[in-house]
Amino acid sequence: MTPAPLTDDERWRIALAKxxxxxxxxxxxxxxxxxxxxxxxxxxxxxxxxxRFYASCAEAEAAGLRPCKRCxxxxxxxxxxxxxxxxxxxxxxxxxxSLNDLAAxxxxxxxxxxxxxxxxxGLSPAAYARALREERARDALAEGSxxxxxxxxxxxxxxxxxxxTKGKLGMTPSAWAxxxxxxxxxxxxxxxxxxxxxxxxxxxxxxRLSFNEDESELAxxxxxxxxxxxxxxxxxxxxxxxxSVEQPGDFAHIPxxxxxxxxxxxxxxxxREIPPGETRTYAEIAAAAGNPKxxxxxxxxxxxxxxxxxxxxxxxxxxxxxxxxxxxGLDIKRELLNREAK
Numbered sequence: 001m002t003p004a005p006l007t008d009d010e011r012w013r014i015a016l017a018k019x020x021x022x023x024x025x026x027x028x029x030x031x032x033x034x035x036x037x038x039x040x041x042x043x044x045x046x047x048x049x050x051x052r053f054y055a056s057c058a059e060a061e062a063a064g065l066r067p068c069k070r071c072x073x074x075x076x077x078x079x080x081x082x083x084x085x086x087x088x089x090x091x092x093x094x095x096x097x098s099l100n101d102l103a104a105x106x107x108x109x110x111x112x113x114x115x116x117x118x119x120x121x122g123l124s125p126a127a128y129a130r131a132l133r134e135e136r137a138r139d140a141l142a143e144g145s146x147x148x149x150x151x152x153x154x155x156x157x158x159x160x161x162x163x164x165t166k167g168k169l170g171m172t173p174s175a176w177a178x179x180x181x182x183x184x185x186x187x188x189x190x191x192x193x194x195x196x197x198x199x200x201x202x203x204x205x206x207x208r209l210s211f212n213e214d215e216s217e218l219a220x221x222x223x224x225x226x227x228x229x230x231x232x233x234x235x236x237x238x239x240x241x242x243x244s245v246e247q248p249g250d251f252a253h254i255p256x257x258x259x260x261x262x263x264x265x266x267x268x269x270x271x272r273e274i275p276p277g278e279t280r281t282y283a284e285i286a287a288a289a290g291n292p293k294x295x296x297x298x299x300x301x302x303x304x305x306x307x308x309x310x311x312x313x314x315x316x317x318x319x320x321x322x323x324x325x326x327x328x329g330l331d332i333k334r335e336l337l338n339r340e341a342k
Contacts (some may be wrong), residue, residue, distance in 0.1 A: 014039050020085065021107030025079040027066050036060035040083065040107075041071035050083040065166040072293075081291060082106035083117055086125060087290070095127035123266075131262045181224035185233040188213055192245055194332050199241050201234060205255030206241060209307045240267045245309050248276050248340045258306055266290055267301035274315045276340040281319045303327065309336065 006014070012020045018284040029036045032050035036057065037043065057067065058073045067074040071081065086102045095104040102117075102125055103110040117125050159288065185207065187200035200208040200218055208218060218227055235255070244251035251298065260268065270288035274280055280288075286298035302313040314333045318324045326333035 008053055011039070011110055012048060012051065015041075015051070016045055018042065018106065020078075020082055020105065023081060023107070027057060027060045027073060029054050029060050029063060031065070034065055035068045036065040036073060037068040037075045038071045038078075040081070040085070041068055041073075041083075043068065062240075075293075079116055082108065082113070083290065086113070086117060087128070090125065090129050091219070096126060096133075099125055126232060128262065130275060131265070147280065183222070184226045184228055185218060185222060186228050186231045187215060187218055188230055188234070188238055190242060192242065194245060194335060199238055201237055202257045204257040206237070206307055206310060207257040209241065209310055211308065211332060225278075241310070248309075248336065251310055254310055256307055256310060258311070260301065260304060263289055263291065263294065263297060264301040264304060268311045269297050270306060271302075271305075271311050271313055271315065276312075279310070279317045280316050282316060283319060283323075285316055312336075 006022075011026055011028070015028050018040045022039045024334075026039065027036050028039060028041065029052045030046045030050055031052060032046060036054065042333060052063070054063065067073070080184075085104075086106055089102060089105055090099055097105075099110050099114060103113040106113055108116065114124060117123075117128070121133060183202055185200050185202055187198065187208075189196055189198050191197075195211050198210045198213045198215075198217065199206065206222070210217065215227060215229075218225070243334050244254060258268065259265075266289035267285055270280075270285050273288070282298045283292070283295050284300070285302075286292055289298060289301075291297070302316055305311045305313045306313070308328060309325045314326060314336045316324065323330055323333060323337075
């Protein structure tokens with residue numbers, strides 16, 4: 001059923017309310033600034049006498065207006081804008097906003113928005129809020145006391161932090177603040193067909209896989225960890241890692257112990273979902289991680305990948321087909337891609 005036409009007075013009330021349910025129904029043109037916006041644009045409301053309403057972006061541009069950089073009415077879909085608005089609300093709210101609150105903010109039903117958000121980010125809104133809180137705790141742990149970090153990140157008590165992060169952080173909270181203090185990292189440097197390869201792991205999983213590096217790199221990254229060469233349990237894991245390099249295939253079963261920001265971890269998940277023999281662009285990884293405009297940040301997430309091959313950043317290329325860069329040299333990147341293409 002086609003919705004009834006809106007009067008200009010109704011459009012003005014909708015724009016003042018920043019009601020996302022009407023995104024896509026009309027465009028707000030602000031002639032004093034020369035821009036046009038979505039009805040939900042978070043910018044300060046203009047004076048009514050400076051506003052005209054248009055049916056589409058094309059119509060607004062024909063009137064001499066340019067798109068607002070803040071709400072991006074010409075590049076983001078309404079669904080993308082709704083997800084980004086929800087992420088902004090989660091980041092700014094003490095404690096996680098409820099699903100119903102986020103749905104009301106974005107103009108979707110709770111069930112539909114849950115599916116929409118999960119499809120865009122790989123996490124439900126509640127899981128995203130938890131991951132953000134844990135990220136803030138990790139960042140704060142690197143700068144101050146454990147107790148202060150736990151409360152500043154939004155956990156009501158230390159017990160809630162330990163319960164929420166059990167099995168996720170790999171290292172204890174104090175270890176994050178003290179360069180791996182109290183953590184045992186087992187390591188080995190092995191010769192492969194791609195050159196010498198450093199493999200290191202905590203009890204949780206592989207925390208470093210790199211080429212042409214030695215123990216000194218681990219000492220730099222984890223100056224207070226106990227670094228132990230080899231070991232029986234580690235040998236079994238090492239064999240799996242070597243096989244994943246020499247015979248590329250499915251290595252999702254190999255456990256990892258890696259940490260990053262919410263967006264970086266979303267990028268790394270997207271990388272692990274690329275099938276062997278296929279590639280993606282940085283723009284596609286940014287979109288899969290929930291922020292299509294964060295292409296540069298997706299490139300940075302690639303560069304901060306501590307576990308080469310197992311998080312296959314070599315499968316990312318530039319738009320147009322150029323290989324782009326690779327931390328361990330383009331020869332290794334090219335060889336990995338060639339092996340996977342066979």
